[in-house]
Amino acid sequence: MRLNVYHFNEESIGLEAAELHTDSGLLTVLLEGEIGGLEILDQTGKFVAVHPQPGTFLVFMGDVGKHRVVCTQAAPRVSIAFGVLSQRDGMVEPQAPLVDEQHPRLYRSFLYDDYRKLGDTTNLQDGNALSLLRADE
Structure with missing residues (x-):
């Protein structure tokens, strides 16, 4: 668990407080205050x-959710x-009921630890190693 506190002032308006990144875990559950500033990178870049939204949580799916503050x-x-x-030997894959013709797999199944090693050995961090595991390749 991590508490993030940003002390914003007039001079910091418009500046990045946390650069574009992903969270290295399997998923992150985020509770935000009312100030805002979180931005996600969509599929178009x-x-x-x-x-x-008061009373809600935001969930990032590991390296899939690129974001900044x-x-x-x-x-x-x-x-x-x-x-x-995830467990180091845990398999990362969608549950079968979530995959169909309208919702095809985006990535091949992989072991969590193998994925972490792939990012280290290829020097592809912040979700870029996922491109090597696309289901259509």
Whole structure:
């Protein structure tokens, strides 16, 4: 679990507080405060603001969810992230009922530890190693 506190001031408005990255765990459950500033990278390469909704959590699926934090106002920004790790020998794959003609697999099945090693040996970090595991290749 991690508590993130950003002390934003007038001079930091518009600046990145956390550069584009992914979370290295299997998934991250995030509770955000009301300040905002979280942006995700969509499939077209455009940043999209995520507006906090009271009483909700945001879930990032490991290296699939590229995101950053940008200062939007001069106020403290607080978020709490809870990271969930897979077993080193845990298989990462979608459940069969979630895959059909309208929702095809995007990636081949892989062992979590093998994926972490792939990122290290290819020097592809922050989700870029996923491109080597595309289901259509």
